[in-house]
Amino acid sequence: MKSKATLKILLAAGVMGFGLSEGALAQNSVKIGSVLSVTGPSSFLGEPEDKTLRIYVDKINAAGGVAGKKIELVIYDDGGDANKARTFATRLIEDDEVVAMVGGTTTGATMAMIPVFEDAKIPFISLAGAIEVIDPVRKFVFKTPHTDKMACEKIFEDLKKRNLTKIGLISGTDGFGASMRAQCVKVAPNYGMQIVADENYGPRDSDMTAQLTKIKNTAGVQAVVNPGFGQGPAIVTRNYAQLGMNSIPFYQSHGVASKSFIELAGAAAEGVRLPAAALLVGDKLPESDPQKKVVTEYKQAYESATKQPVSTFGGHAYDGLFILVEAMKRANSTDPQKVRDEIEKTKGFVGTGGIVNMSPTDHLGLDLSAFRVLEIKGGDWNLVASGS
Amino acid sequence: MRALLNQRLLTLAVLAVIISLLPFVFPSSYYFRVASLVWVSALAAIGLNILMGQAGQVSLGHAAFFGIGAYAVAIGPTHLGIPPWAALLIGAILSSVLAYLVGRPILRLKGHYLAIATLGLGVLVALVISTESRWTGGPDGMPVERLTLFGWRVSGSYTWYWVTGALLLVGTWIALNLDETPTGRAFRALHDSEVAAQVVGVDVARFKLQAFVIAAVYASLAGSALAFMNGFINPDQAGFIHSVELVTIVVLGGLGSVVGSIVGAAVLVTLPQALTVFHEYEHLLLGLIIIVSMIFMRNGIVPSLSGLFLRRARS
Amino acid sequence: MAEFLQFLISGLTVGAVYALVALGFTLIYNASGVVNFAQGEFVMLGGMVTVFASAAGVPLPLAALIAVAASIMIGLLLHRLAIEPARGASAVTLIIITIGASILLRGLAAIIFDKQFHKLPAFTGDAPIDILGAAVQPQSFWVLGGAAVVVVTLYVFLEHTLIGKAVLATAANRLAARLVGINTTTIMALAFGGSAAIGAVAGILVTPITLTSYDVGTLLALKGFAAAMLGGMGNPVGAVVGGLLLGLLEAFGAGYLSSTYKDAFAFLVILIVLFVAPQGLFGRRAVERV
Numbered sequence: 001m002k003s004k005a006t007l008k009i010l011l012a013a014g015v016m017g018f019g020l021s022e023g024a025l026a027q028n029s030v031k032i033g034s035v036l037s038v039t040g041p042s043s044f045l046g047e048p049e050d051k052t053l054r055i056y057v058d059k060i061n062a063a064g065g066v067a068g069k070k071i072e073l074v075i076y077d078d079g080g081d082a083n084k085a086r087t088f089a090t091r092l093i094e095d096d097e098v099v100a101m102v103g104g105t106t107t108g109a110t111m112a113m114i115p116v117f118e119d120a121k122i123p124f125i126s127l128a129g130a131i132e133v134i135d136p137v138r139k140f141v142f143k144t145p146h147t148d149k150m151a152c153e154k155i156f157e158d159l160k161k162r163n164l165t166k167i168g169l170i171s172g173t174d175g176f177g178a179s180m181r182a183q184c185v186k187v188a189p190n191y192g193m194q195i196v197a198d199e200n201y202g203p204r205d206s207d208m209t210a211q212l213t214k215i216k217n218t219a220g221v222q223a224v225v226n227p228g229f230g231q232g233p234a235i236v237t238r239n240y241a242q243l244g245m246n247s248i249p250f251y252q253s254h255g256v257a258s259k260s261f262i263e264l265a266g267a268a269a270e271g272v273r274l275p276a277a278a279l280l281v282g283d284k285l286p287e288s289d290p291q292k293k294v295v296t297e298y299k300q301a302y303e304s305a306t307k308q309p310v311s312t313f314g315g316h317a318y319d320g321l322f323i324l325v326e327a328m329k330r331a332n333s334t335d336p337q338k339v340r341d342e343i344e345k346t347k348g349f350v351g352t353g354g355i356v357n358m359s360p361t362d363h364l365g366l367d368l369s370a371f372r373v374l375e376i377k378g379g380d381w382n383l384v385a386s387g388s
Numbered sequence: 389m390r391a392l393l394n395q396r397l398l399t400l401a402v403l404a405v406i407i408s409l410l411p412f413v414f415p416s417s418y419y420f421r422v423a424s425l426v427w428v429s430a431l432a433a434i435g436l437n438i439l440m441g442q443a444g445q446v447s448l449g450h451a452a453f454f455g456i457g458a459y460a461v462a463i464g465p466t467h468l469g470i471p472p473w474a475a476l477l478i479g480a481i482l483s484s485v486l487a488y489l490v491g492r493p494i495l496r497l498k499g500h501y502l503a504i505a506t507l508g509l510g511v512l513v514a515l516v517i518s519t520e521s522r523w524t525g526g527p528d529g530m531p532v533e534r535l536t537l538f539g540w541r542v543s544g545s546y547t548w549y550w551v552t553g554a555l556l557l558v559g560t561w562i563a564l565n566l567d568e569t570p571t572g573r574a575f576r577a578l579h580d581s582e583v584a585a586q587v588v589g590v591d592v593a594r595f596k597l598q599a600f601v602i603a604a605v606y607a608s609l610a611g612s613a614l615a616f617m618n619g620f621i622n623p624d625q626a627g628f629i630h631s632v633e634l635v636t637i638v639v640l641g642g643l644g645s646v647v648g649s650i651v652g653a654a655v656l657v658t659l660p661q662a663l664t665v666f667h668e669y670e671h672l673l674l675g676l677i678i679i680v681s682m683i684f685m686r687n688g689i690v691p692s693l694s695g696l697f698l699r700r701a702r703s
Numbered sequence: 704m705a706e707f708l709q710f711l712i713s714g715l716t717v718g719a720v721y722a723l724v725a726l727g728f729t730l731i732y733n734a735s736g737v738v739n740f741a742q743g744e745f746v747m748l749g750g751m752v753t754v755f756a757s758a759a760g761v762p763l764p765l766a767a768l769i770a771v772a773a774s775i776m777i778g779l780l781l782h783r784l785a786i787e788p789a790r791g792a793s794a795v796t797l798i799i800i801t802i803g804a805s806i807l808l809r810g811l812a813a814i815i816f817d818k819q820f821h822k823l824p825a826f827t828g829d830a831p832i833d834i835l836g837a838a839v840q841p842q843s844f845w846v847l848g849g850a851a852v853v854v855v856t857l858y859v860f861l862e863h864t865l866i867g868k869a870v871l872a873t874a875a876n877r878l879a880a881r882l883v884g885i886n887t888t889t890i891m892a893l894a895f896g897g898s899a900a901i902g903a904v905a906g907i908l909v910t911p912i913t914l915t916s917y918d919v920g921t922l923l924a925l926k927g928f929a930a931a932m933l934g935g936m937g938n939p940v941g942a943v944v945g946g947l948l949l950g951l952l953e954a955f956g957a958g959y960l961s962s963t964y965k966d967a968f969a970f971l972v973i974l975i976v977l978f979v980a981p982q983g984l985f986g987r988r989a990v991e992r993v
Contacts (some may be wrong), residue, residue, distance in 0.1 A: 043818040076664055082529060082622045087421055094418035107528045107574060112620045177525040200963045204922045206913030209713045210958035213706055231820040242831045243838050258987045264822050264914055416773050446795060500738060500809035505977050508970035517968050628925060632802060639799045668814055675807025679785050682800045686792035
């Protein structure tokens with residue numbers, strides 16, 4: 001019975017803490033909501049997003065808040081479960097009465113939450129990758145990460161420059177991998193690409209040599225593309241080296257854009273190319289680059305606060321938060337409708353992901369120039385000079 | 389017999405009163421949403437409990453039928469132009485046909501072997517759903533058209549609270565009645581001892597199959613309801629984790645207890661909502677609460693507590 | 704031929720891990736009748752504790768020992784705090800308790816460690832070895848060899864030591880074992896500790912290949928359970944054969960059939976096997992006592 005009593009005390013303490021934090025907050029605050037996959041299979045995306053939001057909301061509040069109000073951040077963890085995400089979305093709107101939302105780690109969770117925000121007319125800046133979030137355009141839904149379609153296009157652009165046209169795909173069967181694979185298949189003809197091998201692996205698989213052996217033995221494969229995120233691409237990359245396939249150019253996606261990929265894949269990552277945001281190569285950007293200041297500052301702030309290497313995933317949350325905050329400043333209001341209108345008018349916003357120019361027909365506002373092609377050399381990201 | 393009848397009516401009446409009174413204390417429509425989720429999970433759990441609690445057969449793949457029901461109402465109207473209500477029926481029929489066909493060989497297996505076979509079935513269905521993206525939208529899921537009944541567009545947290553509440557009442561009523569029919573008695577005989585049941589002339593295979601099909605239909609209807617309610621569905625709902633959740637609801641609430649399944653659903657659906665205040669300690673506490681309640685209420689919440697009350701009342 | 708060999712070794716390596724998880728299931732099941740769904744968490748602990756201990760500067764072999772010891776402790780605690788107090792509860796209640804334990808351990812690992820993926824260096828380098836055209840990671844041999852050592856050790860322990868025989872006696876008939884003076888509670892604790900150790904060893908051996916994180920356990924528990932059932936629950940030989948077979952099915956399924964449906968292929972085979980042999984490949988025919 002002891003553990004039961006302990007539990008009761010814990011619960012009581014929690015409830016009290018909850019009540020206190022609510023009572024202690026000033027009337028003059030604006031609530032911003034977030035539903036993130038802080039745990040579950042997408043936690044490596046959700047966790048940096050969560051930390052980024054917390055770090056910067058504190059910074060903004062310390063500097064006096066926005067439109068004369070302090071930001072009160074409400075974050076819920078959906079554990080990667082879209083149904084839970086939807087419940088939390090309702091909770092944010094109905095119970096917490098937030099005026100805007102920056103969140104939605106995965107495309108699945110985002111798609112499940114969209115109807116809630118559309119119905120309630122609350123602006124929702126999503127952090128999910130797939131193009132279907134903003135295509136077709138929905139009035140209250142925006143997003144900050146580059147789309148998977150853009151990643152395919154950027155990769156194919158680079159391949160075209162290298163005169164490589166026959167490619168093999170090896171994709172994760174998670175939402176990210178499956179969606180990007182579909183986009184790559186769709187845009188391949190536009191770049192004269194021919195997909196000669198098309199293999200898949202489960203998001204938790206631990207050995208992909210079978211699939212890679214098949215690709216290796218497919219006649220005429222000139223390059224291999226791996227749409228996927230999480231630990232899968234790191235294992236694919238290691239198996240790629242193990243099978244001695246390094247002579248075939250290998251492309252990863254923006255789904256591996258964190259230093260931990262290089263650490264996990266080790267020496268096998270040498271020579272791998274990927275499209276990614278400037279954030280990863282902040283220190284290598286020329287001083288004239290407009291993003292230089294933003295990305296180095298974010299990297300510094302994130303790494304000193306968390307002691308973990310920066311990733312573009314957290315950067316998406318940074319972009320989302322500041323697009324929202326600047327819209328609030330411009331509107332000089334926290335009214336959801338006015339804020340939405342201002343978000344749509346975002347022009348020339350310099351974020352970690354690129355320079356954002358939104359419009360009523362474009363709720364992402366990034367073009368292909370936001371992506372840089374990187375190559376891993378000497379255990380670090382390097383910009384590939386255009387044309388090489 | 390009359391006492392039993394009264395007890396059944398009493399259970400139903402209490403449930404109906406709770407469903408109709410809760411809205412008076414709910415401060416926002418978020419609470420309606422959570423309550424609707426409880427009703428839907430309870431419906432699926434009641435069905436599973438007929439299989440597990442009454443017929444004594446474990447299924448670790450029951451979310452498959454939940455998924456079939458959900459995707460039937462997603463795919464039918466979107467891709468095939470079937471009216472949503474008809475898609476719901478087709479989903480239930482598909483689930484029962486699949487349960488019938490697969491149930492025949494599977495239910496010959498016993499104990500953990502049945503568990504792994506149903507688990508395999510669940511994995512297969514979930515895999516097909518997340519792979520055939522042309523039809524199902526793949527792992528990211530697909531939108532579901534709103535349900536329209538005789539020109540009435542069913543949407544909104546309040547509406548769905550009442551629709552799912554009514555569904556739960558009907559489901560509860562059927563399950564309570566089933567308990568007292570010859571079929572229900574045969575189920576319980578199965579649970580106690582299959583061999584003994586066979587000896588006294590119960591057609592074991594047939595009744596197990598019946599329980600399996602009934603459980604599949606319950607799950608399918610619950611899945612359809614959730615899909616309509618969310619306006620969106622993804623493969624997680626058909627997955628292994630969801631199957632385990634359903635089993636946990638049944639066992640936590642109490643094997644064989646219809647009310648137990650509702651209480652179990654209420655606990656397991658609202659707990660994660662309540663535990664959000666603990667942030668990163670949420671999962672740790674969830675696990676702890678499951679362990680502690682199973683240790684102290686090993687027959688499930690409802691049977692254990694009602695046993696306690698009865699003993700108190702007597703002494 | 705090279706292709707076949709490549710698939711074979713890939714399948715055996717992954718299968719060896721499934722086999723060790725299945726062996727853990729079997730050991731606990733035999734001693735206590737509990738299907739322990741927290742078995743995958745032992746594999747996670749083995750990997751994660753080693754990663755964090757070695758990151759803290761502990762030499763790798765010592766870090767591995769610490770990981771095994773920590774897992775054994777968690778295994779014993781699991782038995783003492785969660786299983787023992789629920790003694791006599793129905794099998795399905797005990798399963799739910801282990802599911803709760805698995806959620807709890809995962810939550811604990813997320814707090815104590817982190818939610819990132821981690822790796823360990825391969826024990827003897829990364830340079831692949833060429834075997835008749837198939838490229839094999841040296842670590843694969845560590846996994847296969849390590850699994851073999853675990854299996855042989857377990858066999859010798861069970862067949863040739865007094866305590867081992869007591870475990871077997873408990874597995875055969877718990878009541879009879881108690882009547883001849885075997886302390887079945889101790890035996891059960893032993894089984895949980897042993898099973899945790901096996902899981903941890905699997906986690907340490909395989910992390911250089913597969914990477915690890917706080918939530919690798921769920922899928923491994925599912926696959927290990929499937930392997931144990933395929934082989935026949937309660938039979939250690941069945942667990943090993945079932946594990947290897949499952950790994951091979953996945954590798955050959957991915958290689959020769961469809962990588963998208965390789966898991967479906969594996970589970971279809973399990974279903975077919977169970978339809979033909981309802982007690983698994985090596986299972987005993989259980990007789991229901993009336």
